[in-house]
Amino acid sequence: MFMGVLRKGVRVEGHVGLSIGGFLREEIGMDAEYIESRIQTIFLNGRPVDDVEAAVIGDGDALALSASMPGLAGATLRKGGHFAGLRSTISYREEGSAKRSGKGVVTIKLFNLIAKELAPLFFERGFIMDGEDFSGVLHSHHETLSAGLRSVEIDGQAEDMEKLEITDWDPKEVFLRVRMNESSVGHRRGNV
């Protein structure tokens, strides 16, 4: 039910100024082998990336992750693929940019098989999403959530499902974390 949100992009806070590979391993907790073999198509700010260890991620950047894709276009957009030359004019190039290291927020979009496989990791770690999108999920998946949620916490307080639904999330940013047996929600930007 949150797959659409993951595809649209969620925001995570972490240490930036690292390579994409470093960020995904150290800040998100992904497995190196998974990044190497499974994530075959990566975009940094809409540009296809060929070398995840060379491309540096900065505050405010958008990273999109996908499995390998079909067709010539899919082959072309793949990281370091034989056909990368066909899209050389839009490829990401690291030009020793002044991306400072420190805390930052990165938008991450998860597509196709990757979304399904990494969703548990992101839920566990927690991510920031628009309140409007959060309300959308609450309303369109009311029954599934009512049946599946064991407990709810908002800003550290135990609450019930009703409170979750009557709260006006729209103008806010929501930090969402889902655990196997419990979930917690935090308001952000002045509402914590």
Next chain:
Amino acid sequence: MDKILRIDVGAEGGPKARVTPVGEYAGLGGRAMTSGMVYNEVPPSCHPLGEDNKLVIAPGLLSGSAAAMSGRISVGCKSPLTGGIKEANAGGQPAQVLARLGYAAIVMEGKPKDDTLYKVFINKDGVKITKANEYKMLGNYDLIDKIKEEYGDKVACISIGQAGEMKMLASSIACTDMEMRPTRHAGRGGVGAVMGSKHIKVIVLDDTGTKMRQPKDPGKFKAANKEWVDGLKKNPTTGQGLPAFGTNVLTNIINEAGGYPAYNFTTGRFKGCEAISGETEVEIEKARGGLATHGCHRGCVIQCSGIYNDKDGNYLTKQPEYETVWAHGGNCGINDLDAIAMLDRLDDDYGLDTIEMGATIGVVMEAGLAEFGDAKAAVELVHEVGKGSPLGRILGSGAAVAGKAFGVERVPVVKGQAMPAYDPRAVQGIGVTYATSTMGADHTAGYAVATNIMKVGGNVDPLSPEGQIVLSRNLQITTAAIDSLGTCLFVAFAIMDQPETFQALLDMCNAFLGTNLTADDVTELGKSILKKEREFNMKAGLTSKQDRLPDYFKKESLEPHNITFQVKDEDLDQVFNW
């Protein structure tokens, strides 16, 4: 497959069938057969809808056998849309059935004496051609219902809808799928119009009492086929991505790359793309009791297709694929999958190429005939085409004609054929293929991505400008070869990633045909096909001057990368300089 069926539609007393030995065309299948015949037998200067053009329908070399993925059928002729040679191919059941009946090709030739419409029935006992005026101006779905009443639901059909009968340039030829629905189309280039010009509404194929084609070396064939299937299943794209999401999985990715042509190629991103993405499409299909993983013909291992039901859970159409969702969706600013599925259904029913129709509607939306995003208007425009109203005739003639009729400059065509769903300014190497393909702007020309294994043309740095030209050339060569095997192009990923799977494909061909083909031979086959196609086009008046993208791609930059098409004309001219 040792015989060819020739139907002279201009014979005295109505069309006459003649079965001839395969002769000089022995060993050819799919595109090698259709382009070879058109090259040999069709005068390049002929009128595409006239007496001298021929419509050639050919199964692939491995069709009708137990080889997995071998059910593509090729349709060739001089194209009324591009004015050059055309090979359009489709999935569905007919390739398998036709091959099992022993035909390497069906050729429709000549000019009908009057306006009688005919149907052709082929089974193991022979060929019967009968009048079929009762089918006049039926859509493909109604037509197939009538065929079912008469022949049952175990036959396979190749047919045209109203658009083909009206000889529209955007008309397709439909092939029935496993459920005997007319959902698989040889869409490009107006091939339906050529079938319409021959007054053949439908070919019904019945393989009752025939056997699967047998390999020359059954032991080796079985082993290679197993290796082939295992290779397809273990590859993440052919074994997981395509079966799970279908080709529309590309929507989010191409959009993210800024190469998704939206609002008639005015921007590279579409805001509403999430609503029409493959992931969303699959969620809808599952929720409504449709199917998200389904084959278009028996023997398909990848199963990139599906079944799309309406809101009430009733069948509406097959899973609309990426090109269709883009053409009728983002390209027209439409983010409503139900409307797109309806447009797909209408295109299949009237017998229209979804890419050409979506591109045409995008062009006339730009002209102000309807607002971008107005799905209702888009549906009405396709109905106009089906009705054959004066407006519908213009729209059914494709984007180039509609652009002229409505005075639009931004018309995304090459050699008169609409571009598919990848903006050539973002992925410029694809633009090279669009510009230089013998087929007009075509995405499947260049879909075979096994060139790295085949080392076609040697090793060139793919990042150099020269590399881009060489890559496009190599892609076109390998595609032409794969199109001849009758293998679905989606196998390309497995053969690109896994050299052993490519070898399995070669082994399978050799064991089946009793040949000793090497990768070099496959390359030579691809080259010889392209050479013939180029020569035909030159004689038909399509020279390198037509190997160009429309001017605006060089002048208008595309967001978000703000980039124009930068490949130089002189470099484009090198693509066929091997």
